[in-house]
Amino acid sequence: MTEWNHQAQTPAPRTNLWGIIGGGLIGVILLLAALGGGFLWGRQYQRANPDAVALSASNESIVAGQPIGAASSQDLESQFKVFWQAWDLIGEKFYHTEPLDQQKLIYGAIRGMLQSLGDDFTSFHEPEDAERTREDLRGNFEGIGAYVEYKDNKVLIVSPIEGSPAEKADLRAGDVIIAVDGTLMADVTKGLDRQQALQDAIELIRGPKGSTVKLTIFREETDKQFDVEIVRDEIPLISVRSEMIDDIAYVHISEFKATTYDELDAALVKLKAQNPKAFILDLRNNPGGYVTQAQNVLGRFVENGVTYYQEDSDGNQKAFDVMRQGTGETLFDLPMVTLVNGGSASASEIVSGALQDYKRSTLLGEKTFGKGSVQSVNRLSDNSELRVTIAHWLTPEKRAIHGIGITPDDVVPFSDDAAEYPVQCLFNTKPAEGAEACGDSQLFWALKVLRGEGPPPPPATPTPTPGK
Numbered sequence: 001m002t003e004w005n006h007q008a009q010t011p012a013p014r015t016n017l018w019g020i021i022g023g024g025l026i027g028v029i030l031l032l033a034a035l036g037g038g039f040l041w042g043r044q045y046q047r048a049n050p051d052a053v054a055l056s057a058s059n060e061s062i063v064a065g066q067p068i069g070a071a072s073s074q075d076l077e078s079q080f081k082v083f084w085q086a087w088d089l090i091g092e093k094f095y096h097t098e099p100l101d102q103q104k105l106i107y108g109a110i111r112g113m114l115q116s117l118g119d120d121f122t123s124f125h126e127p128e129d130a131e132r133t134r135e136d137l138r139g140n141f142e143g144i145g146a147y148v149e150y151k152d153n154k155v156l157i158v159s160p161i162e163g164s165p166a167e168k169a170d171l172r173a174g175d176v177i178i179a180v181d182g183t184l185m186a187d188v189t190k191g192l193d194r195q196q197a198l199q200d201a202i203e204l205i206r207g208p209k210g211s212t213v214k215l216t217i218f219r220e221e222t223d224k225q226f227d228v229e230i231v232r233d234e235i236p237l238i239s240v241r242s243e244m245i246d247d248i249a250y251v252h253i254s255e256f257k258a259t260t261y262d263e264l265d266a267a268l269v270k271l272k273a274q275n276p277k278a279f280i281l282d283l284r285n286n287p288g289g290y291v292t293q294a295q296n297v298l299g300r301f302v303e304n305g306v307t308y309y310q311e312d313s314d315g316n317q318k319a320f321d322v323m324r325q326g327t328g329e330t331l332f333d334l335p336m337v338t339l340v341n342g343g344s345a346s347a348s349e350i351v352s353g354a355l356q357d358y359k360r361s362t363l364l365g366e367k368t369f370g371k372g373s374v375q376s377v378n379r380l381s382d383n384s385e386l387r388v389t390i391a392h393w394l395t396p397e398k399r400a401i402h403g404i405g406i407t408p409d410d411v412v413p414f415s416d417d418a419a420e421y422p423v424q425c426l427f428n429t430k431p432a433e434g435a436e437a438c439g440d441s442q443l444f445w446a447l448k449v450l451r452g453e454g455p456p457p458p459p460a461t462p463t464p465t466p467g468k
Helices: 011-021 073-093 102-115 127-137 185-189 194-205 260-272 291-299 347-357 441-450
Strands: 027-031 051-055 123-125 141-143 146-151 154-160 176-180 212-219 224-231 233-235 240-245 248-253 278-282 306-311 317-321 336-340 362-365 373-379 385-394
Touching: 073 102, 102 123, 102 194, 123 127, 123 194, 146 194, 154 185, 154 194, 176 185, 176 194, 185 194, 194 212, 240 260, 248 260, 260 291, 278 441, 291 306, 291 317, 291 347, 306 347, 336 347, 336 441, 347 362, 362 441
Parallel strands: 248 278, 278 336, 336 362
Antiparallel strands: 027 051, 027 373, 123 385, 141 233, 146 154, 154 176, 176 212, 212 224, 240 248, 306 317, 306 385, 373 385
16 A cells, blocks of 8 residues: 555644644744735735744634634644544545655645635745745746736736836736647636636746747737737836926836835936926836835825724724835925726725825726735745735725725726827837827826816716616
């Protein structure tokens, strides 16, 4: 018979296995108040400046609907009895011709435990995936450069990273990845939970610099499917780009990474020297990132106040104020429009929600994604990671965002029709063939609002079908 380690037969092995499953939480936990949550492929980037916090597994784990710390060791043993019974039966009775992969079974048990919570953002990352995330956070990575999400059984582009091969290939938010090098995503992700489906998709999409990948894309807005070949590259992780549009300063923040407020300070110095009359902050397709960066970015435009409230499971609320680390360049007084869309999530919703609550900026564009939960990122004993939703956040006026999103003051659907919505081409982009300008309906109306030529007309109401 195939060799099997009956860890459930004696108390000591059981304790060791529980140590693998939960005991890795004992010791130093990296509490990354991480609101980026699951969008950057290759990097499920929950980010914040880490605080080393000593917590015990009894304070973080759940058994039978109650904290482990609330149950005696005898109760815990009784509650886990059924688990060990199943563990033994699999080892003794399951038909297999090769040794069972006990590590795979343990990881599967963890994923099953998390899946029962019903929270997509509480997730487990095996050591290889977790290390890839840490590598990316250290600077850069190689691939096509796109934020993706797994939603409604589809692998979706949330947004391309600026300057990346994905952006140059004209991949757009909402594009569905049907296949990678001919391998159907539906086959790859079938039967998997969100996290595992996203991880397996990432493995296919990502690759070394200079290699080519063929993506089959479905674009809903055109109802067309097409193939695009992309040469992978080292992905630039610059998060802030800026430019003057006549006398209006424009800044796009693609994500909230560790250097964002320093990059923003440098951009503001350059822009303020040109005496702008107004300011546009573009957070479209910004999937989030470090919460401390959100506090710092808001502190450039709002002098004092709460950035957001964090609400725990018991309804306790803690306020987090604006910050101004770095040189602290500010722009408190200029008229301001902030652009958002369905790809604006998490930390970008913190900033845009606060700007709206303080009436510091007009929000223009489309409703945001609605990701308002906070994850702690916990490195376990084998260098895998457990990311646990620990709270939800609220705007300064205590509006809930999770699952809801933020509705802009001016709702403007996106159009790239350059004839109807001509704007200056930014960051060395060029007009489409036959056009004299670039097209962007949301930027077009932001400029008009700041020039006193707005507001935009309300979006068209769909014509009701007769008889309905």
